[in-house]
Amino acid sequence: MESEDHIESTFVMIKPDGVKRGLVGEIISRLEEKGLELRAMKFKNLDIETAKIHYAEHVDKPFYEHLVYYVTSGPIIIMAVEGFNAVRAVRQLVGSTNPIEAMPGSLRGDFCLEQVRNLVHAADSLEAASRELALHFNKDDFVSELPVDEKIE
Ligand code: CMP
Numbered sequence: 001m002e003s004e005d006h007i008e009s010t011f012v013m014i015k016p017d018g019v020k021r022g023l024v025g026e027i028i029s030r031l032e033e034k035g036l037e038l039r040a041m042k043f044k045n046l047d048i049e050t051a052k053i054h055y056a057e058h059v060d061k062p063f064y065e066h067l068v069y070y071v072t073s074g075p076i077i078i079m080a081v082e083g084f085n086a087v088r089a090v091r092q093l094v095g096s097t098n099p100i101e102a103m104p105g106s107l108r109g110d111f112c113l114e115q116v117r118n119l120v121h122a123a124d125s126l127e128a129a130s131r132e133l134a135l136h137f138n139k140d141d142f143v144s145e146l147p148v149d150e151k152i153e
Contacts, residue, residue, distance in 0.1 A: 005084045005085055006084065006085065007082065007083065007084055007086075008082070008083070008084075008085060008086040008087050008126060008129065009039060009080055009081070009082045009086060009129060009133060010080075010081050010082075010086040010087045010090050010122060010123050010129040010133075011078070011079070011080060011081075011121075011122070011123045011128075011129050011132035011133045011136065012031070012078070012079045012080075012081050012090055012094075012120065012121070012122050012123075013071075013076055013077070013078050013079075013120065013121040013122075014027050014028075014076060014077040014078075014079075014119070014120055015070075015071060015076055015117065015118070015119055015120060015121060016070065016071065016073050016074035016075065016076055016117075017112065017117040017118075017119055018077075018111075018119045018120060019074060019075050019076060019077060020074055021111075023111060023119065024077055026107075026111075027107060027119070027120060028077075028079075030093050030107060031079075031081055031090065031093065034083070034089060034093060035083055035084075036081045036082065036083040036086055036089060036090065037081070037082050037083060038079055038080070038081060038082075039080040039081065039082045039142050039143060039144075040078075040079065040080035040137050040141040040142045040143070041077065041078070041079045041080075042077070042078050042136075042137075042141070043075060043076075043077050044075065044076065044078070045072065045074070045075055045076070046071055046072050046076055047072065048068060048072050050135065050136070051068045051071050051072050052068055053135060054071075054132065054135060054136075055067055055068060055071070063115070063116055066116055067116055070116050070117060078136050078137075080133055080137060080141075080142060086129075087122075087123060087124075087125060087126055087129055090122040090123075091122050091124060092106070093106060093107060093122075094106060094107050094108060094119075094120045094122045095107055095108035095109045096108065096109075097115060097118060098115050098118075099112045099113050099114065099115070099118055099119075100113070107119055107120055108120070
Protein backbone atom coordinates (compact mmCIF):
# COMPACT_ATOMS: atom_id res chain seq x y z
CA MET A 1 0.00 0.00 0.00
CA GLU A 2 1.28 3.45 -0.88
CA SER A 3 2.36 5.59 2.08
CA GLU A 4 0.23 8.63 2.91
CA ASP A 5 3.36 10.43 4.15
CA HIS A 6 4.72 13.01 1.74
CA ILE A 7 7.87 15.07 1.90
CA GLU A 8 6.88 18.74 2.00
CA SER A 9 8.61 22.09 2.34
CA THR A 10 7.09 24.74 4.54
CA PHE A 11 7.76 28.32 5.53
CA VAL A 12 8.54 29.28 9.15
CA MET A 13 9.23 32.72 10.60
CA ILE A 14 10.59 33.41 14.08
CA LYS A 15 8.89 36.72 14.81
CA PRO A 16 10.57 39.74 16.44
CA ASP A 17 9.53 38.67 19.98
CA GLY A 18 11.17 35.26 19.48
CA VAL A 19 14.43 36.85 18.38
CA LYS A 20 14.35 39.55 21.08
CA ARG A 21 13.70 37.01 23.83
CA GLY A 22 16.58 34.76 22.79
CA LEU A 23 14.37 31.85 21.77
CA VAL A 24 15.87 31.26 18.31
CA GLY A 25 17.91 28.25 19.44
CA GLU A 26 14.98 26.70 21.31
CA ILE A 27 12.63 27.10 18.32
CA ILE A 28 15.08 25.69 15.78
CA SER A 29 15.91 22.82 18.16
CA ARG A 30 12.26 21.83 18.38
CA LEU A 31 12.05 21.66 14.58
CA GLU A 32 15.29 19.67 14.30
CA GLU A 33 14.44 17.32 17.16
CA LYS A 34 11.19 16.44 15.41
CA GLY A 35 13.25 15.35 12.39
CA LEU A 36 12.60 18.33 10.15
CA GLU A 37 15.50 19.74 8.16
CA LEU A 38 16.49 23.30 7.32
CA ARG A 39 16.79 24.03 3.61
CA ALA A 40 17.11 27.84 3.74
CA MET A 41 17.48 30.42 6.49
CA LYS A 42 17.87 34.22 6.69
CA PHE A 43 18.24 36.67 9.59
CA LYS A 44 16.79 39.97 8.46
CA ASN A 45 14.47 42.91 8.95
CA LEU A 46 11.22 42.49 7.07
CA ASP A 47 10.27 45.49 4.92
CA ILE A 48 6.72 46.84 5.19
CA GLU A 49 5.85 46.01 1.57
CA THR A 50 6.76 42.32 2.00
CA ALA A 51 4.99 42.16 5.37
CA LYS A 52 1.80 43.51 3.78
CA ILE A 53 1.95 40.92 1.00
CA HIS A 54 2.73 38.14 3.48
CA TYR A 55 -0.31 39.02 5.63
CA ALA A 56 -2.59 40.17 2.74
CA GLU A 57 -5.35 37.73 3.73
CA HIS A 58 -5.76 39.63 7.02
CA VAL A 59 -6.00 43.10 5.44
CA ASP A 60 -9.58 43.63 6.68
CA LYS A 61 -8.94 42.36 10.22
CA PRO A 62 -8.81 44.85 13.10
CA PHE A 63 -5.32 43.66 14.08
CA TYR A 64 -3.79 43.98 10.58
CA GLU A 65 -2.03 47.36 11.01
CA HIS A 66 -0.63 46.32 14.38
CA LEU A 67 0.50 42.98 12.96
CA VAL A 68 2.40 44.63 10.07
CA TYR A 69 3.92 47.21 12.45
CA TYR A 70 5.00 44.50 14.90
CA VAL A 71 6.46 42.04 12.39
CA THR A 72 8.61 44.83 10.90
CA SER A 73 9.64 46.19 14.33
CA GLY A 74 12.78 44.08 14.74
CA PRO A 75 14.83 41.32 13.17
CA ILE A 76 13.23 38.01 12.28
CA ILE A 77 14.48 34.60 11.17
CA ILE A 78 12.86 33.03 8.12
CA MET A 79 13.30 29.38 7.26
CA ALA A 80 12.40 26.80 4.66
CA VAL A 81 11.83 23.54 6.54
CA GLU A 82 11.50 20.14 4.92
CA GLY A 83 10.29 16.75 6.04
CA PHE A 84 7.44 14.27 5.97
CA ASN A 85 4.14 16.14 6.28
CA ALA A 86 6.12 19.26 7.20
CA VAL A 87 3.18 21.68 6.98
CA ARG A 88 1.10 19.87 9.60
CA ALA A 89 4.12 18.79 11.65
CA VAL A 90 5.33 22.37 12.06
CA ARG A 91 1.84 23.72 12.78
CA GLN A 92 1.51 21.15 15.57
CA LEU A 93 4.90 22.08 17.04
CA VAL A 94 3.95 25.78 16.91
CA GLY A 95 0.46 25.39 18.44
CA SER A 96 -2.78 27.39 18.14
CA THR A 97 -2.67 31.04 17.03
CA ASN A 98 -4.03 32.14 20.39
CA PRO A 99 -1.31 31.14 22.89
CA ILE A 100 -3.92 30.73 25.62
CA GLU A 101 -5.46 27.89 23.59
CA ALA A 102 -2.10 26.43 22.48
CA MET A 103 -1.29 23.11 24.13
CA PRO A 104 1.49 23.01 26.70
CA GLY A 105 4.41 21.39 24.90
CA SER A 106 3.85 23.49 21.79
CA LEU A 107 6.06 26.56 21.25
CA ARG A 108 3.22 29.04 21.73
CA GLY A 109 1.80 26.97 24.60
CA ASP A 110 5.13 27.05 26.39
CA PHE A 111 6.56 30.47 25.58
CA CYS A 112 3.99 33.20 24.90
CA LEU A 113 0.74 34.83 25.96
CA GLU A 114 -0.42 37.25 23.25
CA GLN A 115 -2.07 36.73 19.85
CA VAL A 116 -0.06 39.26 17.81
CA ARG A 117 3.27 38.60 19.55
CA ASN A 118 2.90 34.85 19.24
CA LEU A 119 6.54 33.97 18.61
CA VAL A 120 6.39 31.98 15.38
CA HIS A 121 4.54 31.98 12.08
CA ALA A 122 4.14 28.76 10.09
CA ALA A 123 2.35 28.35 6.76
CA ASP A 124 -1.10 26.79 7.28
CA SER A 125 -1.35 24.81 4.01
CA LEU A 126 0.82 23.54 1.16
CA GLU A 127 -0.48 26.38 -1.03
CA ALA A 128 0.40 28.98 1.61
CA ALA A 129 3.82 27.34 2.06
CA SER A 130 4.58 27.60 -1.68
CA ARG A 131 3.38 31.22 -1.81
CA GLU A 132 5.36 32.26 1.28
CA LEU A 133 8.55 30.43 0.26
CA ALA A 134 8.40 32.14 -3.15
CA LEU A 135 7.77 35.54 -1.52
CA HIS A 136 10.70 35.33 0.92
CA PHE A 137 13.35 33.23 -0.83
CA ASN A 138 15.17 33.06 -4.14
CA LYS A 139 16.03 29.76 -5.78
CA ASP A 140 19.71 30.01 -4.83
CA ASP A 141 18.88 30.50 -1.11
CA PHE A 142 18.11 26.77 -0.84
CA VAL A 143 20.63 24.06 -0.06
CA SER A 144 20.04 20.55 -1.28
CA GLU A 145 20.25 17.60 1.07
CA LEU A 146 23.91 16.78 1.73
CA PRO A 147 24.55 14.91 4.99
CA VAL A 148 27.89 15.79 6.60
CA ASP A 149 29.22 12.24 6.37
CA GLU A 150 28.84 12.33 2.58
CA LYS A 151 30.68 15.66 2.32
CA ILE A 152 33.84 14.63 4.18
CA GLU A 153 36.29 12.43 2.29
P1 CMP B 1 0.45 34.03 12.26
O1 CMP B 1 0.55 32.57 12.37
O2 CMP B 1 1.67 34.81 11.91
O3 CMP B 1 -0.70 34.38 11.21
C1 CMP B 1 -1.48 35.54 11.25
C2 CMP B 1 -1.20 36.34 12.48
O4 CMP B 1 -2.19 37.30 12.81
C3 CMP B 1 -1.17 35.44 13.69
O5 CMP B 1 -0.05 34.60 13.66
C4 CMP B 1 -1.22 36.42 14.82
O6 CMP B 1 0.04 37.03 15.05
C5 CMP B 1 -2.18 37.45 14.23
N1 CMP B 1 -3.56 37.23 14.70
C6 CMP B 1 -4.42 36.27 14.30
N2 CMP B 1 -5.60 36.39 14.94
C7 CMP B 1 -5.47 37.45 15.76
C8 CMP B 1 -6.35 38.08 16.67
N3 CMP B 1 -7.60 37.65 16.86
N4 CMP B 1 -5.89 39.15 17.36
C9 CMP B 1 -4.63 39.59 17.17
N5 CMP B 1 -3.75 39.02 16.30
C10 CMP B 1 -4.17 37.97 15.61
